[in-house]
Amino acid sequence: xxxxxxxxxxxxxxxxxxxxxxxxxxxxxxxxxxxxxxxxxxxxxxxxxxxxxxxxxxxxxxxxxxxxxxxxxxxxxxxxxxxxxxxxxxxxxxxxxxxxxxxxxxxxxxxxxxxxxxxxxxxxxxxxxxxxxxxxxxxxxxxxxxxxxxxxxxxxxxxxxxxxxxxxxxxxxxxxxxxxxxxxxxxxxxxxxxxxxxxxxxxxxxxxxxxxxxxxxxxxxxxxxxxxxxxxxxxxxxxxxxxxxxxxxxxxxxxxxxxxxxxxxxxxxxxxxxxxxxxxxxxxxx
Numbered sequence: 001x002x003x004x005x006x007x008x009x010x011x012x013x014x015x016x017x018x019x020x021x022x023x024x025x026x027x028x029x030x031x032x033x034x035x036x037x038x039x040x041x042x043x044x045x046x047x048x049x050x051x052x053x054x055x056x057x058x059x060x061x062x063x064x065x066x067x068x069x070x071x072x073x074x075x076x077x078x079x080x081x082x083x084x085x086x087x088x089x090x091x092x093x094x095x096x097x098x099x100x101x102x103x104x105x106x107x108x109x110x111x112x113x114x115x116x117x118x119x120x121x122x123x124x125x126x127x128x129x130x131x132x133x134x135x136x137x138x139x140x141x142x143x144x145x146x147x148x149x150x151x152x153x154x155x156x157x158x159x160x161x162x163x164x165x166x167x168x169x170x171x172x173x174x175x176x177x178x179x180x181x182x183x184x185x186x187x188x189x190x191x192x193x194x195x196x197x198x199x200x201x202x203x204x205x206x207x208x209x210x211x212x213x214x215x216x217x218x219x220x221x222x223x224x225x226x227x228x229x230x231x232x233x234x235x236x237x238x239x240x241x242x243x244x245x246x247x248x249x250x251x252x253x254x255x256x257x258x259x260x261x262x263x264x265x266x267x268x269x270x271x272x273x274x275x276x277x278x279x280x281x282x283x284x285x286x
Contacts (some may be wrong), residue, residue, distance in 0.1 A: 018074060134198060172264040
């Protein structure tokens with residue numbers, strides 16, 4: 001919360017920040033006056049120690065634009081000197097993603113950055129870090145750049161990170177995704193039944209080992225919906241949109257996506273405590 005300042009304190013802070021911005025930009029009084037379109041004497045007066053007034057809005061706007069800082073920061077209304085465009089660029093970014101681009105280093109870096117925080121994840125299929133090597137070889141065989149071996153190594157690294165981290169990890173999976181996998185339909189048509197059984201057994205093994213640090217939920221996509229996403233604590237939220245990741249770092253959007261995930265958990269058709277039982281039942285049924 002920004003502190004409310006009286007007129008004299010605000011003028012003093014404005015002067016100090018203006019000097020800081022001029023030094024950072026390497027801009028002289030004469031050059032600043034020229035760029036803003038005011039007299040040099042006006043800049044001198046603004047910077048004078050005895051001045052108790054802040055200049056008018058059009059002058060403040062000109063100074064902030066010339067120096068590449070925000071007017072709010074100069075006026076003491078913000079602790080961030082960046083202009084709005086720079087803040088937006090920092091809070092939202094788009095990076096390449098997908099099986100053919102080798103982004104696992106970036107994903108792992110995000111996991112490490114969020115160590116100690118809760119991580120929430122909605123995978124595009126089954127979560128890679130819980131897949132068997134056989135499933136990874138089948139799934140990544142068509143990839144044009146990333147080999148199955150690279151995908152397997154990345155999945156192993158993330159699972160080992162999960163075993164040793166202090167972060168809680170929650171994963172929400174569409175119920176139909178697990179059912180389709182267990183029975184070898186849709187996306188998983190043609191996948192060998194033995195590979196599917198081994199995968200279900202591996203899910204049960206890992207879940208027994210890591211619960212409650214790892215919690216899995218199944219949601220009914222006919223009732224609730226989610227795009228693939230990951231929320232790394234309060235730090236960032238990432239949406240997967242095919243060839244790219246859309247990354248948010250501003251607090252409000254991270255909170256909004258966190259609330260979306262929590263909604264999936266509240267409306268889950270299968271809770272974290274019932275997950276293992278549903279996997280076992282599907283293994284028997286299919």
